[in-house]
Amino acid sequence: MRYVGYHKPTREEIRAILEKEGTQEICLVASPAGNEREIVAQIRCILLNPPTDAELAIVVHDDWQNQGLGTALVQAIVRWAIQAGVERIVGVMGLSNDRMIHVFNKLGFATRDSEYDTLKMARLLPSARTKQKSQQA
Numbered sequence: 001m002r003y004v005g006y007h008k009p010t011r012e013e014i015r016a017i018l019e020k021e022g023t024q025e026i027c028l029v030a031s032p033a034g035n036e037r038e039i040v041a042q043i044r045c046i047l048l049n050p051p052t053d054a055e056l057a058i059v060v061h062d063d064w065q066n067q068g069l070g071t072a073l074v075q076a077i078v079r080w081a082i083q084a085g086v087e088r089i090v091g092v093m094g095l096s097n098d099r100m101i102h103v104f105n106k107l108g109f110a111t112r113d114s115e116y117d118t119l120k121m122a123r124l125l126p127s128a129r130t131k132q133k134s135q136q137a
């Protein structure tokens with residue numbers, strides 16, 4: 001699950017994405033104030049091996065990058081994942097995607113793996129620590 005570009009979604013695509021909310025997948029979108037019909041950023045998160053792992057993918061329209069949207073959307077998804085009891089959240093990006101790597105580093109993600117031209121970064125969430133403690137007790 002990786003975004004490689006921006007495309008204007010159709011109504012059907014938006015409906016299909018939003019109808020999955022609350023199941024195994026969540027999607028958040030951002031619109032300019034006063035223009036909710038325009039979507040300028042989207043983040044999706046899918047539960048893998050539910051509910052222990054989740055993977056996110058994000059895209060911000062070129063004209064809206066570097067204004068804090070990516071950071072805010074990743075933070076929102078992390079909050080959702082914590083509520084959902086997810087233990088580890090991961091993102092996969094190109095090795096040269098310095099901006100995404102910077103945002104993930106800033107939000108506490110660490111490099112887990114690199115393969116060919118991709119990098120996987122992950123952040124452990126509080127549920128994982130609670131589980132570790134209860135296993136040690």
Ligand SMILES: CC(C)(COP(=O)(O)OP(=O)(O)OC[C@H]1O[C@@H](n2cnc3c(N)ncnc32)[C@H](O)[C@@H]1OP(=O)(O)O)[C@@H](O)C(=O)NCCC(=O)NCCS
Nearest residue numbers: 057058059060065066067068069070071093098099100102
């Ligand atoms: C990666 C992406 C989601 C980031 O979203 P964004 O809204 O631009 O991110 P933000 O504005 O919140 O933060 C950008 C940060 O990167 C920094 N940055 C910008 N260019 C950079 C670069 N070349 N190298 C390192 N850091 C960079 C900015 O200074 C800012 O850091 P700061 O908040 O500490 O000042 C967006 O650029 C994007 O959609 N890229 C294309 C799709 C993609 O690569 N998705 C990732 C696959 S999961």
